[in-house]
Amino acid sequence: MSDSTPEALTDADILKIARLSRLSLAESQVGTVRTQLSSILGHIAKLQALPTEGVEPMAHPMKIVNRLGADEPKACMPVEDLLRNAPAVEDRYLAVPKVLGEGGGA
Amino acid sequence: MSHGAPAPQPLAKICADVREGRVKALDRVNSFLAVIAAKDGEIHAFNEVHADAARARAEAIDATVQRGGNPGPLAGAVIAVKDNIVMREGKTTCSSRMLANYRSPFNATVIERLEAAGAIFIGKTNLDEFAMGSSTENSAFGPTRNPWDTTRVPGGSSGGSAAAVAARFCDAALGSDTGGSIRQPAALCGCVGFKPTYGRVSRYGLVAFGSSLDQIGPFAHSVEDAALVYDAIAGRDELDSTSADAACAPLAAKTREPLAKLRVGVPREYRSDANSPAVAEVLEKSIAAARAFGAEIVDIDLPLTDIGISTYYVIAPAEASSNLARYDGIRYGHRAKLEPGEDLEDLYSKSRAEGFGPEVQRRIMLGTYVLSSGYYDAYYKRALQARRLIKDEFDRAFAKCDVVLGPTSPVPAFPFGGKKDPLSMYLCDVYTVNTNIAGIPGISINGGFAEEGGRRLPVGIQLQAPAFAEETLLRAAAMFERA
Numbered sequence: 001m002s003d004s005t006p007e008a009l010t011d012a013d014i015l016k017i018a019r020l021s022r023l024s025l026a027e028s029q030v031g032t033v034r035t036q037l038s039s040i041l042g043h044i045a046k047l048q049a050l051p052t053e054g055v056e057p058m059a060h061p062m063k064i065v066n067r068l069g070a071d072e073p074k075a076c077m078p079v080e081d082l083l084r085n086a087p088a089v090e091d092r093y094l095a096v097p098k099v100l101g102e103g104g105g106a
Numbered sequence: 107m108s109h110g111a112p113a114p115q116p117l118a119k120i121c122a123d124v125r126e127g128r129v130k131a132l133d134r135v136n137s138f139l140a141v142i143a144a145k146d147g148e149i150h151a152f153n154e155v156h157a158d159a160a161r162a163r164a165e166a167i168d169a170t171v172q173r174g175g176n177p178g179p180l181a182g183a184v185i186a187v188k189d190n191i192v193m194r195e196g197k198t199t200c201s202s203r204m205l206a207n208y209r210s211p212f213n214a215t216v217i218e219r220l221e222a223a224g225a226i227f228i229g230k231t232n233l234d235e236f237a238m239g240s241s242t243e244n245s246a247f248g249p250t251r252n253p254w255d256t257t258r259v260p261g262g263s264s265g266g267s268a269a270a271v272a273a274r275f276c277d278a279a280l281g282s283d284t285g286g287s288i289r290q291p292a293a294l295c296g297c298v299g300f301k302p303t304y305g306r307v308s309r310y311g312l313v314a315f316g317s318s319l320d321q322i323g324p325f326a327h328s329v330e331d332a333a334l335v336y337d338a339i340a341g342r343d344e345l346d347s348t349s350a351d352a353a354c355a356p357l358a359a360k361t362r363e364p365l366a367k368l369r370v371g372v373p374r375e376y377r378s379d380a381n382s383p384a385v386a387e388v389l390e391k392s393i394a395a396a397r398a399f400g401a402e403i404v405d406i407d408l409p410l411t412d413i414g415i416s417t418y419y420v421i422a423p424a425e426a427s428s429n430l431a432r433y434d435g436i437r438y439g440h441r442a443k444l445e446p447g448e449d450l451e452d453l454y455s456k457s458r459a460e461g462f463g464p465e466v467q468r469r470i471m472l473g474t475y476v477l478s479s480g481y482y483d484a485y486y487k488r489a490l491q492a493r494r495l496i497k498d499e500f501d502r503a504f505a506k507c508d509v510v511l512g513p514t515s516p517v518p519a520f521p522f523g524g525k526k527d528p529l530s531m532y533l534c535d536v537y538t539v540n541t542n543i544a545g546i547p548g549i550s551i552n553g554g555f556a557e558e559g560g561r562r563l564p565v566g567i568q569l570q571a572p573a574f575a576e577e578t579l580l581r582a583a584a585m586f587e588r589a
Contacts, residue, residue, distance in 0.1 A: 021467075040532070047417065048488070056494055061497070066347075094436060097450050
């Protein structure tokens with residue numbers, strides 16, 4: 001974790017961010033995305049000038065602690081209702097492409 | 107106060123008329139449906155109109171009344187719902203290709219509560235995709251047009267709900283506000299838009315964008331109408347662990363009672379050169395009106411106003427990148443077709459690239475970047491520290507005043523395509539994001555009008571109050587409304 005101000009974004013950075021975001025990005029879009037993100041980050045850089053020494057980060061506006069609910073069984077949503085939106089279903093299961101490659105069985 | 111049409115009756119009176127059998131809920135639904143059929147082709151406030159369901163529900167309410175029953179405080183109130191709040195009826199799309207065919211298996215808590223209070227849902231309204239935007243131009247299904255001037259945007263992200271109220275398609279509407287998405291479109295469409303304190307209204311069933319910022323609230327023709335809807339939806343919900351325990355006394359009738367010694371804080375930073383001349387003029391006129399109704403005007407400083415956009419555009423995309431990770435093409439939502447040799451990761455990446463529009467992708471990437479190893483301290487941690495400083499600054503301001511007054515938006519409704527650069531669009535939110543960052547309540551009401559291109563455009567003023575001070579906020583807003 002560095003505390004450095006990041007340098008200008010490169011095309012390689014954009015491809016890495018897209019990969020981490022699980023967004024396939026066409027080569028032709030990389031330049032536009034780089035320009036737009038750089039412009040936004042340039043504005044956000046104002047934060048670097050703010051004196052924050054010793055300031056406790058605030059992740060949430062409410063002072064709340066974990067709440068415990070009563071441990072009582074309740075009816076679940078019907079599986080059919082939940083599967084109705086699935087793009088591919090086999091039987092009562094979600095169907096997905098093969099996850100493990102040839103010979104990669106667990 | 108829209109387009110010269112006579113002011114609607116108070117919603118409380120309409121509901122009393124329905125409850126006591128003087129007015130049929132079905133007649134009201136039919137007349138709204140007729141207005142929608144005539145005008146929504148041009149405005150495009152709705153993604154989906156629930157004509158049959160609304161008529162059936164109205165008939166059931168009329169039948170209850172006929173049997174001597176009481177359908178509730180919102181009996182016959184006709185309400186439109188932003189299409190990022192889930193309902194069993196119809197689809198919930200978030201105006202995204204990703205969810206173009208999504209049908210929710212459950213109702214949001216706000217839907218259950220409004221239904222229990224006797225409300226009727228007329229349809230789902232358009233928004234910037236996943237509530238990301240300030241103009242409703244980011245909808246995958248085409249923009250909503252401003253009823254005051256159809257060459258201009260209605261604001262966003264709840265542009266459909268704001269336009270539906272302004273165009274008299276309904277009595278009130280629900281929206282969601284993460285950085286101004288209720289207040290800014292209300293300002294641009296000349297209606298009331300109210301964002302309650304974070305935690306006042308259950309987020310259960312609101313499609314998550316920025317979970318520490320999101321809050322549901324009403325659009326309405328008046329402060330009292332907004333309070334009536336708020337009264338029905340506010341309060342702790344065991345299905346939302348961030349909903350607040352704080353007591354919620356009914357506020358609608360209270361909005362008629364003025365506050366005796368109201369201190370109105372006006373931050374120097376809100377009298378900015380960035381305000382359009384009409385916005386600046388409406389603000390000064392509102393300050394004069396407050397003096398005239400006996401309020402004390404207090405000059406205050408909110409020097410961190412300017413850092414709000416930077417703080418928001420770190421925190422909101424960071425939370426969004428996490429929340430939107432659920433759209434993977436597996437359980438629900440758009441799934442891409444794979445070419446031979448492509449694997450599960452290709453399925454995720456292609457489905458997301460096809461399903462999300464450009465602004466949503468931009469925010470996911472921005473959020474992913476600011477959370478990524480090496481940049482976390484420079485961006486995310488620093489934004490959370492700024493958040494604390496912004497909240498502390500509001501706390502100090504509220505020691506000197508009861509409400510903070512300012513413009514809702516630095517400009518009135520702008521033409522379509524007027525803010526093509528994403529950053530210029532983000533800067534529209536300068537007066538609204540800090541409300542969400544601090545978690546306090548805010549409301550926009552109409553303050554006056556601008557003349558642009560020969561058209562009258564509404565200009566909103568915003569009031570903000572301390573957390574859980576909704577009573578002060580709404581009573582003060584009603585005083586400005588009457589002034």
